[in-house]
Amino acid sequence: MPTVSMTVNGQPAAGEVEGRTLLVEFLREHLRLTGTHVGCDTSQCGACVVHVNGKSVKSCTMLAAQADGAEVTTIEGLATNGELHPMQAAFKEHHGLQCGFCTPGMVMSAVDLLNTNANPSEREIREWLEGNICRCTGYNNIVKAIQAAAGQTGG
Amino acid sequence: MTEGTGIGARVRRTEDNRFLTGKGRYTDDINRIGQAYACFLRSPHAHAKIDGIDTGAAKNAPGVIAVLTGDDVAADGLGGIPCGFSPTGTQAPQNAPPRPALVQGKACFVGDLVAMVIADNLNQAKDAVELIQVDYQELPANVDPAKATDPSTPRIHEAAENNLVAEWGIGDKEAADQAFAQAHHVTKLDLINNRQIPNAMEPRCSIGEHDEANESYTLYTTSQNPHVTRLLLAAFVMQIPEHKLRVVSPDVGGGFGSKIPHYPEEALVTWSAKKVGRPVKWTADRSESFLSDTHGRDHVTRAELALDENGKFLALRVHTAASLGAYLSTFGALSTTYLYGTVLSGPYVIPAIHCGVTIVFTNTAPIDAERGAGRPEATYLVERLVENAAREMGIDRADIRRRNFIPADAFPYQTPVVLAYDSGNYDPILDMALKSADYAGFEARSADAKSRGKLRGIGFSTYIEACGIAPSNVAGAIGAGIGLYESAEIRFAVTGAVSVHTGSHSHGQGHETTFAQIVVDRLGVPFDNVEIVHGDTARVQWGHGTYGSRSLAVGGSAIAVACDKAIAKGKKVAAHLLEASAADIEFKDGNFTVSGTDKSKSFGEIIGAAMVPHNFPLDEMEPGLDQRAFYDPKNFTFPAGCHICEVEIDPDTGRVAVVNWTAVDDFGKIVNPMIVEGQIHGGIAHGIGQALLENCVYDPETGQLVTGSYMDYCMPRADDLPNFNLGFTETLCPHNPLGVKGCGEAGAIAAPPALINAVTDAIGVDIDMPATPEKVWRALQSRAQAAE
Numbered sequence: 001m002p003t004v005s006m007t008v009n010g011q012p013a014a015g016e017v018e019g020r021t022l023l024v025e026f027l028r029e030h031l032r033l034t035g036t037h038v039g040c041d042t043s044q045c046g047a048c049v050v051h052v053n054g055k056s057v058k059s060c061t062m063l064a065a066q067a068d069g070a071e072v073t074t075i076e077g078l079a080t081n082g083e084l085h086p087m088q089a090a091f092k093e094h095h096g097l098q099c100g101f102c103t104p105g106m107v108m109s110a111v112d113l114l115n116t117n118a119n120p121s122e123r124e125i126r127e128w129l130e131g132n133i134c135r136c137t138g139y140n141n142i143v144k145a146i147q148a149a150a151g152q153t154g155g
Numbered sequence: 156m157t158e159g160t161g162i163g164a165r166v167r168r169t170e171d172n173r174f175l176t177g178k179g180r181y182t183d184d185i186n187r188i189g190q191a192y193a194c195f196l197r198s199p200h201a202h203a204k205i206d207g208i209d210t211g212a213a214k215n216a217p218g219v220i221a222v223l224t225g226d227d228v229a230a231d232g233l234g235g236i237p238c239g240f241s242p243t244g245t246q247a248p249q250n251a252p253p254r255p256a257l258v259q260g261k262a263c264f265v266g267d268l269v270a271m272v273i274a275d276n277l278n279q280a281k282d283a284v285e286l287i288q289v290d291y292q293e294l295p296a297n298v299d300p301a302k303a304t305d306p307s308t309p310r311i312h313e314a315a316e317n318n319l320v321a322e323w324g325i326g327d328k329e330a331a332d333q334a335f336a337q338a339h340h341v342t343k344l345d346l347i348n349n350r351q352i353p354n355a356m357e358p359r360c361s362i363g364e365h366d367e368a369n370e371s372y373t374l375y376t377t378s379q380n381p382h383v384t385r386l387l388l389a390a391f392v393m394q395i396p397e398h399k400l401r402v403v404s405p406d407v408g409g410g411f412g413s414k415i416p417h418y419p420e421e422a423l424v425t426w427s428a429k430k431v432g433r434p435v436k437w438t439a440d441r442s443e444s445f446l447s448d449t450h451g452r453d454h455v456t457r458a459e460l461a462l463d464e465n466g467k468f469l470a471l472r473v474h475t476a477a478s479l480g481a482y483l484s485t486f487g488a489l490s491t492t493y494l495y496g497t498v499l500s501g502p503y504v505i506p507a508i509h510c511g512v513t514i515v516f517t518n519t520a521p522i523d524a525e526r527g528a529g530r531p532e533a534t535y536l537v538e539r540l541v542e543n544a545a546r547e548m549g550i551d552r553a554d555i556r557r558r559n560f561i562p563a564d565a566f567p568y569q570t571p572v573v574l575a576y577d578s579g580n581y582d583p584i585l586d587m588a589l590k591s592a593d594y595a596g597f598e599a600r601s602a603d604a605k606s607r608g609k610l611r612g613i614g615f616s617t618y619i620e621a622c623g624i625a626p627s628n629v630a631g632a633i634g635a636g637i638g639l640y641e642s643a644e645i646r647f648a649v650t651g652a653v654s655v656h657t658g659s660h661s662h663g664q665g666h667e668t669t670f671a672q673i674v675v676d677r678l679g680v681p682f683d684n685v686e687i688v689h690g691d692t693a694r695v696q697w698g699h700g701t702y703g704s705r706s707l708a709v710g711g712s713a714i715a716v717a718c719d720k721a722i723a724k725g726k727k728v729a730a731h732l733l734e735a736s737a738a739d740i741e742f743k744d745g746n747f748t749v750s751g752t753d754k755s756k757s758f759g760e761i762i763g764a765a766m767v768p769h770n771f772p773l774d775e776m777e778p779g780l781d782q783r784a785f786y787d788p789k790n791f792t793f794p795a796g797c798h799i800c801e802v803e804i805d806p807d808t809g810r811v812a813v814v815n816w817t818a819v820d821d822f823g824k825i826v827n828p829m830i831v832e833g834q835i836h837g838g839i840a841h842g843i844g845q846a847l848l849e850n851c852v853y854d855p856e857t858g859q860l861v862t863g864s865y866m867d868y869c870m871p872r873a874d875d876l877p878n879f880n881l882g883f884t885e886t887l888c889p890h891n892p893l894g895v896k897g898c899g900e901a902g903a904i905a906a907p908p909a910l911i912n913a914v915t916d917a918i919g920v921d922i923d924m925p926a927t928p929e930k931v932w933r934a935l936q937s938r939a940q941a942a943e
């Protein structure tokens with residue numbers, strides 16, 4: 001079996017995987033980083049979003065082997081020294097989560113949005129989230145949280 | 156806004172820290188030492204005889220530990236998966252053919268469980284499933300509830316002639332018929348309440364484990380009600396004493412009804428864990444969830460409303476054909492009978508009502524509760540009839556409702572369909588909604604839309620909900636196999652820490668926060684000293700779980716009662732310490748005070764004195780302060796509300812955009828407004844999903860599930876929805892200690908008719924859900940043709 005190695009949340013990580021092993025399986029089953037979730041099998045729900053080399057990626061849609069040598073950040077790597085990342089803090093402040101299952105993917109996706117577009121409009125936020133499904137919140141407070149994290153008043 | 160952490164405060168949620176940092180512990184995050192992996196072979200046919208299963212090649216595949224079929228299940232004497240509800244009010248007892256955990260000889264829907272492979276790793280299990288050979292003989296299938304009882308429709312179960320589960324009825328048919336005969340106007344509607352797939356974002360997952368030393372089992376599973384699952388699995392399927400099975404439902408990623416039932420996969424991992432001597436884990440992939448989670452709705456209905464010349468309602472007549480899928484699920488016909496027929500009076504005086512339901516089997520996944528469970532179906536037909544009647548009679552949609560509302564001074568109000576509403580005040584709700592939605596400005600907005608080439612429509616829905624399910628004697632009288640009280644235990648540690656063990660289950664509702672607020676409010680202890688424990692039969696005494704918007708009204712009330720018992724005992728302890736009589740002790744804001752003096756002890760001091768009883772009236776009472784309550788509600792609770800939806804439709808594409816949503820709801824006392832708002836948002840989104848996007852489709856010929864993935868089943872996305880404009884009124888529930896009513900399902904109940912009423916207002920023709928662009932465009936074309 002091929003060996004893959006990558007940096008995950010700043011730490012070196014390596015393992016032997018089958019060729020068909022997905023990045024999300026590598027994270028969850030090999031590294032036991034279970035914060036990244038699997039909500040579908042058709043690349044639609046976004047529960048599995050992580051950052052690969054700084055960009056949001058659906059980790060169910062990428063082989064572990066494709067991430068060989070990459071820098072991967074998962075939800076576990078977002079807070080620093082026990083301080084929530086501003087996006088995590090905004091989700092808590094604005095009640096942008098209920099069951100929490102879509103949340104890691106939502107937060108990782110939202111962080112990438114603001115990296116890409118520091119001051120998105122509500123429409124741009126809603127369109128960006130097209131690849132992240134949440135059944136609980138109706139998105140109202142997720143949008144609010146992202147607006148607040150972007151420093152928009154009234155968010 | 157209420158400050159602090161008690162009732163009424165917008166306390167940020169305790170559970171969020173772990174969810175936001177990836178430290179939530181969902182069932183699939185749990186891995187047991189030595190665990191093996193299960194994968195299921197599911198029937199690819201909707202209806203087929205099985206003449207043989209060849210498991211030879213699969214058994215010899217790498218890593219495979221066991222391949223099990225229905226014959227193995229039968230050989231071990233496992234009971235069928237039970238149904239816990241048998242409705243009263245039927246012409247004959249319901250037909251309840253057994254559902255074996257793995258089928259024997261016949262498969263009844265696409266996704267039915269045919270065989271189970273257990274292997275060292277998941278890929279090996281998946282690969283081996285492909286090697287199983289099954290000799291299927293396909294049979295004709297039926298997926299249409301309206302056709303199920305036709306003599307020409309193939310029978311699914313030997314025991315159920317004409318595929319009938321039961322014929323059920325409620326109300327007074329004669330009185331309704333008489334009223335119709337004298338009506339000035341009758342509004343009629345044929346409608347379909349479209350089948351839904353609940354789609355909690357966390358797929359189901361179960362891990363079974365057997366402890367040889369104690370001859371006991373543990374099941375980790377994604378359940379809304381672990382104690383009920385333990386009861387069903389232990390007593391009926393495994394036939395072992397309940398204490399030999401522990402069920403743990405840790406963090407659960409949404410339920411929406413689909414995680415109420417006890418599923419065969421739960422039984423199979425538990426049973427097989429002993430067989431293979433290792434923990435057995437199964438996690439559904441989303442395709443399996445689509446096929447095998449319980450679905451919701453699926454009604455074909457004819458409904459009629461009789462009115463007098465002033466637009467006053469005289470009578471309502473309803474007949475529905477409702478499917479329960481291929482087998483009876485845990486709550487079986489509950490959503491299609493009592494949770495449906497009893498709320499047909501809505502917030503209105505309707506002197507005579509009759510509803511009949513033909514409940515049938517079809518070759519589809521079993522149907523059970525989905526957010527709202529029966530009440531959305533009832534509200535949908537009532538609110539559409541009301542809006543159509545207003546249109547037909549030229550009465551304003553707000554006026555017709557006002558004319559028929561149950562007056563505020565008529566409570567308690569006995570409806571003609573069993574329920575007695577305890578409280579309500581509907582006019583202020585409507586007033587606030589009209590104002591908040593700027594109803595008066597609608598004509599101007601409509602004209603503006605027209606100038607932009609768009610069709611603008613407005614629709615209302617004024618609903619009531621019967622929730623906080625339910626008094627146990629009522630549950631028994633309607634056919635439930637369990638009581639529906641809730642339990643709470645409050646335990647105190649020497650240092651003042653408070654653990655509250657609740658039988659409710661949180662899978663997104665935020666109980667760890669809301670329930671702690673109740674304790675803070677009641678006992679005056681610091682918020683951070685309170686821990687809420689749920690979801691583990693080894694830690695929680697007993698519970699009925701969470702559904703029917705019952706957690707706060709029933710589970711929260713149990714906590715309040717347990718707190719009150721602790722206060723009562725605390726008074727005696729304080730009396731002893733303060734050398735006063737217990738009758739002179741007042742408890743307020745966390746302090747026991749001798750009335751008229753400044754002599755007082757805090758609740759924390761009383762905990763200390765009770766747990767370390769050096770100075771304690773030991774001859775009068777036992778040390779400790781722990782208390783337990785089993786709270787059985789006196790009635791349902793009856794939230795109500797008005798939702799107003801505005802849509803804009805592009806006539807060229809048929810696309811419906813939801814542009815405004817106003818919701819005014821009365822949930823009684825609100826403990827945490829932030830959480831309640833979130834529940835409403837989610838409920839409305841669910842309802843908009845049903846009305847606009849979501850539709851579970853089975854192919855009418857083959858019975859294949861056509862909408863078996865997120866590519867085909869359209870979930871609401873962020874860009875399908877508007878922001879929601881919410882408001883609240885407050886009529887306290889008079890019979891529970893908190894005055895609370897329940898809010899989890901309201902949005903899903905109110906939203907579909909508001910939205911479809913807005914669409915029909917815009918396009919001028921009736922339309923069934925979901926109002927997809929294609930359907931709306933076709934409706935507009937046929938209207939244009941008819942006009943030519």
Ligand code: FES
Nearest residue numbers: 039040045046060
């Ligand atoms: S798991 Fe659904 S998109 Fe990756």
Ligand code: FES
Nearest residue numbers: 098102134135136
């Ligand atoms: S919070 Fe439950 S799916 Fe988003």
